[in-house]
Amino acid sequence: MKHDESLKHDEILKDKDGHPLIQRYKPNERTNHWITAITFVLLAVSGLALFHPAMSWMAVFLGGGQWTRILHPFIGLVMFASFLILVIRFWHHNFLDASDRQWLRQMPDVLANREEKLPRIGKYNAGQKLLFWALIVSMLGLLLTGFVMWRAYFSHLFPIGLIRVASLLHAFFAFVIIMSIIVHVYAGIWIKGSMGAMVRGTVTWGWARKHHPRWFEDEVRKRNR
Amino acid sequence: MALQSLDIKRISATTVQPPVAREPVTGTVAKLIDVSKCIGCKACQTACSEWNDLRDDVGENIGVYDNPIDLTPQSWTVMKFAEHENNDGNLEWLIRKDGCMHCEEPGCLKACPAPGAIVQYTNGIVDFHQENCIGCGYCVTGCPFDVPRISKKDNRAYKCTLCSDRVGVGQEPACVKTCPTGAIVFGTKEDMKTHAAERIEDLKSRGYENAGLYDPAGVGGTHVMYVLHHADRPALYSGLRNNPSISPVVGAWKGLTKPLALAGMAAAALAGFFHYTRVGPNEVSRKEEEEAVHDAQRIAEERHETR
Numbered sequence: 001m002k003h004d005e006s007l008k009h010d011e012i013l014k015d016k017d018g019h020p021l022i023q024r025y026k027p028n029e030r031t032n033h034w035i036t037a038i039t040f041v042l043l044a045v046s047g048l049a050l051f052h053p054a055m056s057w058m059a060v061f062l063g064g065g066q067w068t069r070i071l072h073p074f075i076g077l078v079m080f081a082s083f084l085i086l087v088i089r090f091w092h093h094n095f096l097d098a099s100d101r102q103w104l105r106q107m108p109d110v111l112a113n114r115e116e117k118l119p120r121i122g123k124y125n126a127g128q129k130l131l132f133w134a135l136i137v138s139m140l141g142l143l144l145t146g147f148v149m150w151r152a153y154f155s156h157l158f159p160i161g162l163i164r165v166a167s168l169l170h171a172f173f174a175f176v177i178i179m180s181i182i183v184h185v186y187a188g189i190w191i192k193g194s195m196g197a198m199v200r201g202t203v204t205w206g207w208a209r210k211h212h213p214r215w216f217e218d219e220v221r222k223r224n225r
Numbered sequence: 226m227a228l229q230s231l232d233i234k235r236i237s238a239t240t241v242q243p244p245v246a247r248e249p250v251t252g253t254v255a256k257l258i259d260v261s262k263c264i265g266c267k268a269c270q271t272a273c274s275e276w277n278d279l280r281d282d283v284g285e286n287i288g289v290y291d292n293p294i295d296l297t298p299q300s301w302t303v304m305k306f307a308e309h310e311n312n313d314g315n316l317e318w319l320i321r322k323d324g325c326m327h328c329e330e331p332g333c334l335k336a337c338p339a340p341g342a343i344v345q346y347t348n349g350i351v352d353f354h355q356e357n358c359i360g361c362g363y364c365v366t367g368c369p370f371d372v373p374r375i376s377k378k379d380n381r382a383y384k385c386t387l388c389s390d391r392v393g394v395g396q397e398p399a400c401v402k403t404c405p406t407g408a409i410v411f412g413t414k415e416d417m418k419t420h421a422a423e424r425i426e427d428l429k430s431r432g433y434e435n436a437g438l439y440d441p442a443g444v445g446g447t448h449v450m451y452v453l454h455h456a457d458r459p460a461l462y463s464g465l466r467n468n469p470s471i472s473p474v475v476g477a478w479k480g481l482t483k484p485l486a487l488a489g490m491a492a493a494a495l496a497g498f499f500h501y502t503r504v505g506p507n508e509v510s511r512k513e514e515e516e517a518v519h520d521a522q523r524i525a526e527e528r529h530e531t532r
Contacts, residue, residue: 019514020521050338050361052483053238065339065359066380111500113507151362151375161472163366168478175486179493186497192508205521206514216517217524224525 013202021202022219030201032085039079040181046072047174073150080143087136093123094133100126115210123215127187134180141173235345237337245347253329253349255414256387256398258322259424259452260462261433262408265290265304265320269400269409273302276388276399296323298376301385302400305463309455321451321462322400322409325372325385327351329445332471333382335479336367342382349414349448350389355381367479369444369469387448417450424452443470 013021025033042061046068049058062068062075099119103110103126109117110127124132148158148166155163188194193207208216233243274280281299284292290306302324309317331351334343342357343364353364353373360380364373373382388398396402397411410420421438428436437456440446451465459465 017511017514020518050363052487053240053338053340054487056238056338056340059359065357069359069361069380111504113504115507149362149366151360151365152380155362155365160366160371161474164472164474164478167363167366168474168482171478171482171486175489178490182490182493182497186494186500190497190501190507192506204509204514205517206509209517209520210509210513216520220521220524224529 015196015202015204019204019206021204022208022216023201024197024203024208025201027201029086029089030198032082032089033198036079036082036086039075039082040177042075043072043079044174044178044181046075051171051174070152073146076142076146080139083135083139087132090132094129096126096129100129103127120213121211121215122218123212125212127183131180131184134176138173138177138180142170142177145170145173232347233344234347235331235334236341237334237343238340248347251413251415253347253414253448254387254392254412255349255417255448255450256327256401257410257412257417257421257450257452259408259410259421260319260321261424261428261436261452261454262406263304263320263322264406264408265306265318266405267292267304268403268405269322270300270302270304272399272403273385274300276391277301277386296372296374296384298374298378298383301325301383307461307463309461317454319455319462321465323463325351325387325449326370326444326469327385327387327448328369329447330471332367332369332444332475333364333373333384334367335471336363336475338363346389348392350387350392351448352386352389353382353384355379355383358382367471367475369466369471385449414446414448421450421452428452428454439465441466441469443468 013023015021045055045058045061048055049061049065049068050072059065059068062071099121102119103121106118109115145166147154148163149155149170158166188198191211193203193211197203205216208219232245232247232249234245236243279299279301281293281297284294286292287294291303293300293303296303302322305321305323307319307321309319311317327350329349331343331345333353334345334351337343338361339357339359341354342359343351343353345351358381360375360382362375362382364382365371365375373384375382388396388400391398398409401409401411410417412420418438418440425436425438433454435457436452436454439451439453439456439459451459451462453459453462455461459467
């Protein structure tokens with residue numbers, strides 16, 4: 001009967017429907033994530049304003065053209081710093097293994113909500129892991145090319161040919177990161193309960209077992225230790 | 226400035242057609258700089274400062290006549306003095322008036338992300354409208370001639386306007402007006418080409434076999450042209466580009482990449498929307514929640530049994 005008591009202890013944390021909850025993200029991790037997310041949105045809209053005439057109106061979000069030009073690179077530095085802390089927190093969860101490769105091969109099952117057919121996933125699935133690495137690569141690329149393009153302070157240090165290549169690459173990495181985040185945001189909307197993980201920090205046991213069964217088992221074992 | 230009276234052909238960061246019904250019936254204009262007639266007096270530089278109310282900072286003499294050393298936000302034209310030793314061992318002083326070339330296909334305008342900051346009039350003049358400039362420096366990145374300069378004072382880009390304000394009321398640019406040797410002339414591009422042909426013929430008769438007109442095709446021709454004694458080697462004239470064109474990197478950045486990337490992002494967002502409306506959200510059922518509780522109990526029991 002001892003284990004029942006321990007379960008009872010766990011059940012202090014419950015959602016509105018009475019389902020027991022597991023903590024997935026601590027408050028500092030959530031804050032860190034949302035700082036990165038908010039700066040990303042500001043950078044995406046201001047960057048698009050500078051990228052395509054159809055998006056020029058988006059310069060209003062940072063207060064017009066001149067302010068967009070002034071603020072965009074500084075906000076970029078904030079995003080990079082914030083993301084760097086996320087990387088330090090989470091890098092060890094993000095190495096692909098054999099079951100991740102199997103998961104990727106079964107993309108049609110993933111997209112059709114047939115997770116019962118998928119290999120048992122740990123804390124993150126292959127999609128989340130690939131996003132993590134795509135973000136690292138594109139953020140580094142954006143940082144380095146961004147410095148070369150930063151006319152007010154740094155461009156005079158570089159030859160014009162390098163500035164031109166940096167401008168093209170900056171647009172390329174921006175495209176990669178925006179596409180990645182579109183997928184990331186959509187996954188958060190599609191998989192109900194994910195948003196709760198980043199807003200409240202918790203997920204239900206059912207959610208954890210359905211989407212991340214190996215992580216669920218580990219968490220339950222930790223509780224019963 | 227209202228667009229109607231300016232007869233604008235292209236506007237930066239604008240995808241729709243500007244009003245083009247009015248067009249100069251005599252064709253575009255051009256300034257012809259006859260390098261062989263230039264004495265390097267810099268009257269044109271002074272006239273430019275006077276007319277445009279520009280006063281550059283006093284610089285330092287580094288032992289050459291170039292003054293200032295390069296174009297600045299306050300010096301829209303600068304005489305560049307190149308010493309060239311010809312095949313006969315004689316010194317030739319190749320003096321070139323540097324400044325905006327007013328390209329028919331302007332790299333600055335192509336690269337500019339600020340709507341209305343750079344315009345090209347139907348007469349061929351490329352003009353910066355500083356009130357719309359955001360100071361990003363993309364025009365510098367786009368220019369094949371290294372002409373635009375960003376002011377540190379107001380973070381806006383400046384360059385030669387070809388005195389669009391004077392030309393707009395039927396006058397010639399200030400540098401043309403003041404040139405004491407007639408080395409700079411202004412008129413329709415066709416007339417300037419005719420005039421240049423006469424000058425080139427004259428130069429050839431005087432032994433400059435390679436004399437020719439500098440009107441580079443790589444940028445669709447320019448509305449500032451040079452008569453050069455050594456038209457086969459423009460680079461002799463303080464690094465005038467031999468075959469200038471908009472860099473293919475800039476072309477890719479501000480060409481096909483732009484609409485393709487935007488279409489890709491829109492497609493990704495739409496794909497998400499349609500996936501959601503076809504497959505639906507992925508939700509955890511009440512039954513699955515109960516199963517998880519049982520599973521947790523089972524795991525806890527296993528642990529106790531193995532203990």
